[in-house]
Amino acid sequence: MRRSIPFFAIGLLLLTACCGLASSPSVTVLDLNKLPFFLGREYFVLRSARAQMIVQADRADLGPGLTWMLFDVQDARQSVRKEGAFNFIPGEGFGHSALVVKLGQFPFTALGHRTETRWTISDGIPAVEAVWWAGGIRVTERLSAWANAGAFRRSIRLEGAHLVGPETVSLRLELPPGECERVGGILLQNGRGARLALGVLGRESSSFRSLNFSHRSAEAPLTPSLSPLRGEGVRRTGEGSHRGDVRVSGSENSHASNPSQSCGIEIGPVSVLPGQAVSLETVLVVQIPAGDQKSLLEQAEGLVRSGATAETAATRDEWSASSVVITGDQTVQGIFDKARFGLPGMIADDGTMDAGIFEYGAQWVRDTSCTVLGALHAGHIEITRAALQRVLTKMINREGATMIANAFEKPDLEQFDQMGELLHVLRAWRDWTGDDSLIREHRELLLALIERPLRPEFRDETGMVHNRREFWERTFTDAYELAYQTYVILGLREAAELAPSLGAVDRAERWRAEADKMLRAVLSHPTRSLTDQGRLIKRRKVTGQIADQPDGFKGFQPDVPLNTEQHHLLLPDASMALPIALGVVDPRSELARRTLDDLEQLWNTRWSDGGYDRYHTSTQPDQPGPWPFATTFILRAQHDAGLYDRSRRSLEWLDTCQGGRAGFWLEEIPSVRSLSKSCGLVCWTSGEIALFVVRHYLGVRFGERGQVRIRPALYPGSPPVKADLRFRQSRLRLEIDGSGPVKVALLNGQAAELSRAGEVCLPLDFAGGTVVIRCAER
Numbered sequence: 201m202r203r204s205i206p207f208f209a210i211g212l213l214l215l216t217a218c219c220g221l222a223s224s225p226s227v228t229v230l231d232l233n234k235l236p237f238f239l240g241r242e243y244f245v246l247r248s249a250r251a252q253m254i255v256q257a258d259r260a261d262l263g264p265g266l267t268w269m270l271f272d273v274q275d276a277r278q279s280v281r282k283e284g285a286f287n288f289i290p291g292e293g294f295g296h297s298a299l300v301v302k303l304g305q306f307p308f309t310a311l312g313h314r315t316e317t318r319w320t321i322s323d324g325i326p327a328v329e330a331v332w333w334a335g336g337i338r339v340t341e342r343l344s345a346w347a348n349a350g351a352f353r354r355s356i357r358l359e360g361a362h363l364v365g366p367e368t369v370s371l372r373l374e375l376p377p378g379e380c381e382r383v384g385g386i387l388l389q390n391g392r393g394a395r396l397a398l399g400v401l402g403r404e405s406s407s408f409r410s411l412n413f414s415h416r417s418a419e420a421p422l423t424p425s426l427s428p429l430r431g432e433g434v435r436r437t438g439e440g441s442h443r444g445d446v447r448v449s450g451s452e453n454s455h456a457s458n459p460s461q462s463c464g465i466e467i468g469p470v471s472v473l474p475g476q477a478v479s480l481e482t483v484l485v486v487q488i489p490a491g492d493q494k495s496l497l498e499q500a501e502g503l504v505r506s507g508a509t510a511e512t513a514a515t516r517d518e519w520s521a522s523s524v525v526i527t528g529d530q531t532v533q534g535i536f537d538k539a540r541f542g543l544p545g546m547i548a549d550d551g552t553m554d555a556g557i558f559e560y561g562a563q564w565v566r567d568t569s570c571t572v573l574g575a576l577h578a579g580h581i582e583i584t585r586a587a588l589q590r591v592l593t594k595m596i597n598r599e600g601a602t603m604i605a606n607a608f609e610k611p612d613l614e615q616f617d618q619m620g621e622l623l624h625v626l627r628a629w630r631d632w633t634g635d636d637s638l639i640r641e642h643r644e645l646l647l648a649l650i651e652r653p654l655r656p657e658f659r660d661e662t663g664m665v666h667n668r669r670e671f672w673e674r675t676f677t678d679a680y681e682l683a684y685q686t687y688v689i690l691g692l693r694e695a696a697e698l699a700p701s702l703g704a705v706d707r708a709e710r711w712r713a714e715a716d717k718m719l720r721a722v723l724s725h726p727t728r729s730l731t732d733q734g735r736l737i738k739r740r741k742v743t744g745q746i747a748d749q750p751d752g753f754k755g756f757q758p759d760v761p762l763n764t765e766q767h768h769l770l771l772p773d774a775s776m777a778l779p780i781a782l783g784v785v786d787p788r789s790e791l792a793r794r795t796l797d798d799l800e801q802l803w804n805t806r807w808s809d810g811g812y813d814r815y816h817t818s819t820q821p822d823q824p825g826p827w828p829f830a831t832t833f834i835l836r837a838q839h840d841a842g843l844y845d846r847s848r849r850s851l852e853w854l855d856t857c858q859g860g861r862a863g864f865w866l867e868e869i870p871s872v873r874s875l876s877k878s879c880g881l882v883c884w885t886s887g888e889i890a891l892f893v894v895r896h897y898l899g900v901r902f903g904e905r906g907q908v909r910i911r912p913a914l915y916p917g918s919p920p921v922k923a924d925l926r927f928r929q930s931r932l933r934l935e936i937d938g939s940g941p942v943k944v945a946l947l948n949g950q951a952a953e954l955s956r957a958g959e960v961c962l963p964l965d966f967a968g969g970t971v972v973i974r975c976a977e978r
Contacts, residue, residue, distance in 0.1 A: 229262050230293045234282050236558040237870050237879040238262075242317065242862040244328040245545035246343060249350035250274050251394075251486035252545060254285075254557070255328050255343060256294075257317040257862065264298030265312035266330045266341065270394065272488045273547075276554040276606075280561025286394045286486075287376040289462070296462050299341055299356065300372040301334040307372075308334035310341075319541050319863065322355065324516035326541040336362035337369065337472055345545070346511040347518045351485045351503060353401070358470065359477040370468030373398060373482060380463035386500045387465055390490060397485040397500035398465055402507045483508065523579030523926050525893060528919035532893060535855045538863025539889040540578035546883040547575065547583045551590030556867060559880025565595050565602040567884050569621040574887025576625065576632055577894040579926035585638070588629060591622060592642045600648030604673075613669040616653050620687025623650065623694040624782075631902040634928040636701040643702050650695045653688045654714060662725055663717040666742055671775045672814060674821065676751040679741040682730045683775040685722050686784050689715045697904065719784065723791075735794040736785070738773035738815070746771075755821040757874035762821045772798045773815040774830035780837035787840035796841055799834055807871055810853040814868075823879070825871035828854055832888035839896045844915055854889065863889075898923055898934060899959075908932070908962040909955070912973060914939040930968025940976040947971055 232238060233256075240259025245252065252273035258265050269285035271278050278284040287294050298309045310332040320329040320342065327344035338361040344353050358369065375398055378391035387398040470478055483503050487496045503511065525536045547553045554560065555567035572587040595603035602608075602618035609615075626646075630636045639646065652658070658665045664680045671683040692715035699708035722730045727744045730737050739747035748770050755762035762768060777799060779785040780792045802812040804826075811826020812834050835850040859865035865885035870876050894900050898921070899911040914921060916939050923934040945952040945960040948969040953961040960971060 230291070232262050233258075233293050233295070235876050236282075236881070237858075237866060237876040240312070240858070242859060243864045243881055244317070244319070244343075244862045245542050245864055246328065246345040246352065247273055247545040247548075248345040248352055248486070249348050250488040250548065251345075251350050251352070252279070252548075253343070253345065253352055254279075257315070257330065258312040259315075261312050263293075263295045263309070265310035265315040265332065266299075266317065267294050267297045268343070269294050269297075270486060272393070273545075274488075274550055274552045276552055276563055277561040279554045279557045280559065282558060286391055286396075286488075289376055294376075296374040296376060296464075299339070299354075300374075301337065301339055301358070302370040302372070302468070303335045303337065303367060306335075308339075310339075318861070319538055323512055325512070325519055326537075327355075333362075334358075334369065335367070336360065336364070337367065338362070345515070346508060347515040349485075349499070349503070349508075349511045350487060351483055351499070351508070351511070353508065353512075354482045354484065355479065356482070357477055357479045358472050360472045360474045363472065363474040366471055366473050368469045368471055370466060370470065372464050372466045374462050374464035377462050383497055384501065385504055386497060387463065388493065388497060388500075389463065390493070393488070393490060395487040395490045395493065395496050397483075397487075397496050399483050399485075399500050399504040400465070400467065401481040401483055401504060481507075521579065521581075521926060523577070523894070524924045525898070525921065526923070527921040529915065529921070531852055531855050532897060532915075532921075535851065535860070535863070535889055536578075536893040538860075539574065539886040539893075540580070542863045543571070543575045543578055543883075543886050543890065544580055544583055546886065547572065547587055549583070549586055551583070551587035553587060553883055555884070556880035556882055559867065559878055560605065562605040563595065564604055564615075565591055565618040566615065566621050567882075568595070569618070569625045571883045571887035573621075573625040573628055574890035576628055578890040581633060581926060584625075584629065588626065588638055592638065592645060596622075596645055596649055598645070598648060600645070600650070600652035602649070609669075611657065612667050613675065614658075614667065615669060615671075615673075616658070616665045616667070616681075616684035617671065617687035619649050619653060620689070620691030620694070623691040623698070624687075627694040627698055628902075630698065630701065631906045631908075632927060634906070636698070639698055639701040640703075643704075646695075646702060647704060650691065650711070653684075653691075660742065662721040662728055663714065664721050664725075664728070665718075670739060671773075674750070674753050676739070676747060676753065677741055679739045679747045680728060680730060682722070682736060682738050682773075683778055685718055685730065686779045686782060689718050689722075689784055690782055692718075722779075723785075731791065733794075734791065735798045736776045736779065736791065738771055738776055750819050750821075753819075753821060757822055757872070759872045759874050760820055760822055761818050761824055765818055768819040769816040770819055771816060772801055774799065774802060774812055774827070774833050775814075777833045777837035780841060781833055783840070787837060788842060792837070792841050793843075796834070796838060796843060796846070800846075802830075802834075807869075809857075810849070811857060811869060812850075817871075823868045823870075823875055825868040825875065826853075826857070827868045828857065828859065828865040829867070829882055829885040829888055832885060832892065836888070836892050836896050839892070839913060848915055851892075854885075859885075894923075894925065898936070900925065900932070900934075903961075905964060907964050908966055910934070910945075910960040910962070910971060910973070911942065911958055912936050912939075912975070914975075916940075927968055932968060933970040935970065935972045936975065937973065938975050942973055943976045944974040945971060 242257045244255040250272050252271045253268050255268045270287050301308045315330055315332040317330045320327055322342050325344050327342040330341045332339050338359040340357040342355040375389040375396050378389045381388045389396045485500045527533050553568050555564050568587050568591055572584045576584040653665050665684050666680045668675050668678055670681050692711040696708040696711045699705045728740055741747050750768050776795050780787045785792055805813050805817040812831045814827040814830040817824045831850055838847040854860050864881050866879050867882040870879050899913050901909050903909045918939045921936045925932040941958050955961050
């Protein structure tokens, strides 16, 4: 008989090879769990106050298929590596965060390739759902966050979906090592940097009897033996209410004698009947920074006693205020929901955001601006304002220079796009909220920011800015970068529109003139335009030569194209789509079409499963592979250009690529072995997705003085779409019956104005209401 290879062993062999660890004789499961990229691995993100929970869902069997890590979202540096998590155990990792279901003396955890994970809605609140099997029992876990409580809910449902007769199970939930104590019905843990409290909702301390905490050393197996206790708190569905048996390990007011030991709550025995279900809910309270134990205990006891009904209602209200899109097009519906569900988990209440989780641990003006531009379009007004406030108070200096990776670079290495990205989101903020107080409050700083790229040391007689740093942060010889010109043009135009709020009406005409001069140089300068053969180009040296070589720039890893190959090209580059996506270049022009045709060279360059690289793969110094957020630049340009077949392909790839199922996209999908160790999660992509759906697909934009102008661009043959968008102090509700040009539009039941371009033009004083749009294809 042929001997089968365990799935775990297959996964280990495949992943050590793909992650560049095959040559290491001492590779461990923990090494693989610590990798940001792993075949089939997805991440979901939840946040409650300062506590950020990143849920890791694995398809390969490297241990429990569903685990989580805890971080302080206000400390961007902590999440640079998984080892920084509050619940990471050296030598073991974070596998203890998994639910254990013990059936017939065997401790089951979620088996990766037999576990289905997704976003869902529970009690009106987004939740991460995992469905897996413990023998014939179907286990459904749902993890969700209460908005401002610093607490997470874990709902557990055990269904006898494939049982022949009644079975008895036990459950175990653990906390990481630290000083543990049981007070009443709450398990407290004083760990590294945070205090944790664990309890079962709806259970008062009196319902626990003769409890003795069990402890497990970090070296012990993940699932220790469980000791029986009796109690209450389990709910059965299928034949009415049920008072089940619950066991919890621990003794009243006991302490862990060894801080390296884990401690946990054990629940059981619980009887599960064929075709029926048993449910319970637990609460994890996270106190950051670790503070007064009494207040933590009081909070946990209050949640357990009340069942967190007030916290659930408050969180439901917060989510009901965000923007919603409803359509039979499941790709559009699903990807928008995944983006809007995840965005609040990425940004702290004080505006802090790690631009690259598990990779950078740093902040950029560009990443924060582009991420919260999407959050704004998803209706997350409060975190958008917080992030803008942080940028304006901590990430721009008095000279108008902008922060790059937590620092300010010397002038020759500045990123000129950051001015335009920030002005663009500030303009959008004013338009969507009607609030210009941030702009007025930070007038002097913003004026310095706007004027900085116009200074003579950054420009020459062409009117364009130039320096050695390019958009993707490589350093070359001095040149004009298309993305920089694009965002400076955009920023100057936005500044002119915001001139009254900036108290700079006298500068508006000059800013528009400078933007026009720069655009003319980009398109038609006789020797240094950023066009060639009827298409846009990324970069031209100040000498006039097209920059299409890496100028001696070296690769960072031995297996990347810039080190392994002798011949390289810079062009094409995904940033060439930005002028089209932002409307700086007419998206329906021949120039735009030829540029987008040129960018097709980046699709499937050295792989076959889709996605665009950020630039010609031959010149990649560190991260070759399809880039989701570079793909979103091209997606937006394709859609506005009317290339719906390409746009749809890009959108469907983003929805289904690794990261797309959870809506938390990797910076790139690795195509060399060295990259798996440093491939992070980029918040920017989620912002781009939300922006695409509202601005480009629904077609909601703003003209001068904040006038709402709507021109939907649904995919041909699209089913009807409804949207309920957060708008100023009210809502903008859309009903679009299908694809095609606008034929008739009604505003609150009355005929709405249509422009010659086919836009629905709402009155300048529009404060909210319903717009019904009938399109020509219906």
